[in-house]
Amino acid sequence: MTTAQASIAPMAARRIAAPALVPANDRARERRRETILVVDDDDLVRKSVIAQMRSLGYSTLEASSPAEALKIVVGAEPFDLLFSDIVMPGPIDGMELAQQAREHRPDLKVMLTSGYPDLKTARSSEESYVQWRILKKPYRRSELQQALAEMLGAQDDERSRRAPACA
Numbered sequence: 265m266t267t268a269q270a271s272i273a274p275m276a277a278r279r280i281a282a283p284a285l286v287p288a289n290d291r292a293r294e295r296r297r298e299t300i301l302v303v304d305d306d307d308l309v310r311k312s313v314i315a316q317m318r319s320l321g322y323s324t325l326e327a328s329s330p331a332e333a334l335k336i337v338v339g340a341e342p343f344d345l346l347f348s349d350i351v352m353p354g355p356i357d358g359m360e361l362a363q364q365a366r367e368h369r370p371d372l373k374v375m376l377t378s379g380y381p382d383l384k385t386a387r388s389s390e391e392s393y394v395q396w397r398i399l400k401k402p403y404r405r406s407e408l409q410q411a412l413a414e415m416l417g418a419q420d421d422e423r424s425r426r427a428p429a430c431a
Contacts, residue, residue, distance in 0.1 A: 298416045299323040303333040303348035303361065313347070316405050320412065329354055330361040337365045337372075344416055350378040350398075362396055373415050377401055 300322050304310040307328065314324045325343055327333035330352060337346070346365050350358035362374045379401035399411050 297323075298344040299325060299342065300345045300347050300412070301325045301327065301333060301336055301343045303327045303330065303346070303352075303358070305329060305349065305352040305354075309349070313408075316408055317347075317412070320405075320409050322412065330356045330358070333361055334364060337368050345373045345375060345412070347375050347377065350376050351380055359396070375399060375411060375415055377403075 300317055302310055302313050302317065302324055303326075304313065305328055310326055310328065314326060317324050325336055325341060327336060330348070331354065333346070333348065336343075346362060348358040348361055352358060356364070358376050358378075362376060365372055365374065375397045377399045397411065397415060399408065403411075
């Protein structure tokens, strides 16, 4: 009977850092000054979207309902883009919110989002969908970044940021 003896040298312990959520590019934080009003009735979704937008270098305002968002829209707080869920409880949905927001701020940029495959709601007409940029859920951070860059890419003037004029 033959016996063999093996010797295993201990490996040096390596530290591996956990990945962190960082801006997609370092310049995003430096060059972004745009503010986005985020509207979603789901607190978890809204907070997640806000975290992603902030990691991309955007400032955010938030509202948990179209009614709350309209108070911000008619107020003096400047912002560059309305980013709203389409399907929300209450008397108005995201489509109607977008239309009413444009009445107060005609140059406001609007992006809507929804997780429903059929985006039509009982309250919005078929033609109302063609006038808005719609980002379908679920979307990746890179898709959100691209959509926001397309909407806000060139802020040549401050017209959309301005609060509504007092009559």
